[in-house]
Amino acid sequence: MIEVNNIHKSFGDAHVLKGISTIFEKGKTNLIIGSSGSGKTVFIKCLLGLLIPEQGTISFDGRIYSELEPSERRNLRQEMGMVFQGSALFDSMTVEGNVMFPLDMFTKQPKSEMLDRVNFVLNRVNLSDANDKYPAEISGGMQKRVAIARAIVMNPKYLFCDEPNSGLDPKTAIIIDNLIQEITQEYDITTVINSHDMNSVMEIGEKIIFLKDGLKEWEGSNKEIFKTDNAAVTNFVYSSELFKKVRQMYIEERN
Amino acid sequence: MNYVSSIGSYTIMVREVFKKPTKWPIMKSLILKEIDELIYGSMGIIIFISFFIGGVVAIQTALNISNPLIPRNLIGFATRQSVILEFAPTFTSIIMAGKVGSYITSSIGTMRVTEQIDALEVMGVNSLNYLVFPKIIAMFLYPFAIAIAMYVGIFGGWIAGVFGGFSSSADFIEGLQLDFIPFHVTYSFIKSVVFAFVIATVPSYHGYYMKGGALEVGKASTTAFVWTSVVIIILNYILTQLLLG
Numbered sequence: 001m002i003e004v005n006n007i008h009k010s011f012g013d014a015h016v017l018k019g020i021s022t023i024f025e026k027g028k029t030n031l032i033i034g035s036s037g038s039g040k041t042v043f044i045k046c047l048l049g050l051l052i053p054e055q056g057t058i059s060f061d062g063r064i065y066s067e068l069e070p071s072e073r074r075n076l077r078q079e080m081g082m083v084f085q086g087s088a089l090f091d092s093m094t095v096e097g098n099v100m101f102p103l104d105m106f107t108k109q110p111k112s113e114m115l116d117r118v119n120f121v122l123n124r125v126n127l128s129d130a131n132d133k134y135p136a137e138i139s140g141g142m143q144k145r146v147a148i149a150r151a152i153v154m155n156p157k158y159l160f161c162d163e164p165n166s167g168l169d170p171k172t173a174i175i176i177d178n179l180i181q182e183i184t185q186e187y188d189i190t191t192v193i194n195s196h197d198m199n200s201v202m203e204i205g206e207k208i209i210f211l212k213d214g215l216k217e218w219e220g221s222n223k224e225i226f227k228t229d230n231a232a233v234t235n236f237v238y239s240s241e242l243f244k245k246v247r248q249m250y251i252e253e254r255n
Numbered sequence: 256m257n258y259v260s261s262i263g264s265y266t267i268m269v270r271e272v273f274k275k276p277t278k279w280p281i282m283k284s285l286i287l288k289e290i291d292e293l294i295y296g297s298m299g300i301i302i303f304i305s306f307f308i309g310g311v312v313a314i315q316t317a318l319n320i321s322n323p324l325i326p327r328n329l330i331g332f333a334t335r336q337s338v339i340l341e342f343a344p345t346f347t348s349i350i351m352a353g354k355v356g357s358y359i360t361s362s363i364g365t366m367r368v369t370e371q372i373d374a375l376e377v378m379g380v381n382s383l384n385y386l387v388f389p390k391i392i393a394m395f396l397y398p399f400a401i402a403i404a405m406y407v408g409i410f411g412g413w414i415a416g417v418f419g420g421f422s423s424s425a426d427f428i429e430g431l432q433l434d435f436i437p438f439h440v441t442y443s444f445i446k447s448v449v450f451a452f453v454i455a456t457v458p459s460y461h462g463y464y465m466k467g468g469a470l471e472v473g474k475a476s477t478t479a480f481v482w483t484s485v486v487i488i489i490l491n492y493i494l495t496q497l498l499l500g
């Protein structure tokens with residue numbers, strides 16, 4: 001469980017996060033949604049400790065990040081997995097090398113055990129025949145899978161995904177979403193996902209936080225989001241024609 | 256003011272490079288890779304340039320001796336002095352600032368803009384140590400490359416002098432041995448070690464702290480080249496004053 005308490009983050013004069021508090025639960029896929037530039041990436045980077053908020057605390061199962069010693073922070077980091085917006089695979093390494101990297105870096109297992117683990121997670125993300133390819137030689141969807149495999153190879157307690165399905169076709173996007181949800185439930189991970197994709201919201205939005213102008217405008221589940229009367233949320237959700245129709249049908253059904 | 260804060264953050268970066276080391280088996284292979292890339296991969300251009308520069312120095316000296324009272328062994332002497340004191344260590348380093356420097360800035364800069372550096376940090380890796388330390392260590396072999404540059408430069412002078420008909424081989428070799436001061440070689444190696452550190456760290460700084468996208472990576476490489484050259488030229492002046500002045 002991650003508890004976020006009143007975090008603020010500015011860049012110069014730009015006040016990007018203006019006091020956000022929420023709770024992300026274990027074994028659940030928590031979604032952060034909001035339009036482009038609303039601060040989703042900044043928020044997730046604060047959770048990861050890549051950006052330091054000026055104010056507020058973030059607590060990981062009771063451990064408050066800003067109060068930890070450097071060595072404790074390092075240990076906490078090793079419990080986190082991150083899937084970056086652009087995958088961020090090491091392009092000088094093969095797929096296998098990428099997924100092996102954290103194991104190589106932080107464990108003392110023999111090579112054969114590492115390789116077993118790598119193949120296990122690559123299988124888990126349905127990618128079993130690309131071990132020797134370089135990131136530039138595989139498709140965007142495959143890169144996302146490798147990034148997920150690399151993020152879960154160390155058995156993280158916390159998984160962060162920044163728009164894991166952006167730039168993918170709707171079908172692949174849903175497969176990636178479902179994969180993340182399955183992994184979250186299977187290993188009881190606290191997962192936080194940034195998205196502006198309404199399909200993701202419907203598929204895996206067990207808990208949704210809507211960011212607007214640096215504030216938490218709304219929070220709830222995917223069942224509640226279609227019924228809310230919050231104008232900002234409905235504006236965002238029903239910006240697509242398809243969803244406007246869905247809403248229409250829902251209202252007609254209700255009457 | 257801007258320069259002062261850049262020097263400050265450069266210093267902080269260098270300190271950070273030596274903290275929280277990456278585990279040795281991984282570091283070892285990174286160092287070997289960088290030696291291959293930075294040193295071995297540059298030998299061709301270093302040899303090529305040194306050979307021709309040595310040759311040109313010999314020809315220029317020969318053409319400027321019109322007075323029959325000046326001994327012919329001056330050609331060998333002048334070639335040795337210019338190659339060992341300046342051309343091998345300083346001129347080669349400026350070329351390396353371009354070749355190795357732009358490689359370093361663009362490779363680290365690309366990792367920055369594609370979030371690979373963030374990925375390292377999230378995993379708990381000290382990315383500065385992981386990326387910059389192996390380059391610094393690999394560049395410790397740079398004086399060996401400079402030694403080869405000296406040798407090849409003088410050899411180039413000999414070829415140009417003797418086969419160009421400007422000097423006899425005996426005169427040239429006599430000139431090479433004339434008034435030889437071993438400390439000049441030491442001075443040159445001290446300079447190479449300092450320049451090696453500059454070539455490894457200044458471009459790393461520009462790559463590591465860059466912002467933006469692919470276009471900015473190109474711009475950062477250019478800026479890095481300019482600054483690396485400027486720093487080399489200034490340090491060359493200071494070291495010469497300190498060591499020979």
Ligand SMILES: Nc1ncnc2c1ncn2[C@@H]1O[C@H](COP(=O)(O)OP(=O)(O)OP(=O)(O)O)[C@@H](O)[C@H]1O
Nearest residue numbers: 011014016034035036037038039040041042043196
């Ligand atoms: N390092 C930075 N320096 C200055 N401003 C920044 C920095 N990072 C983000 N910002 C600003 O913060 C705001 C939020 O950016 P952020 O990347 O979090 O948006 P986002 O919600 O992730 O958008 P998208 O959906 O397009 O990824 C933007 O206005 C951006 O310009």
Ligand SMILES: [Mg+2]
Nearest residue numbers: 040041085162
């Ligand atoms: Mg973003």
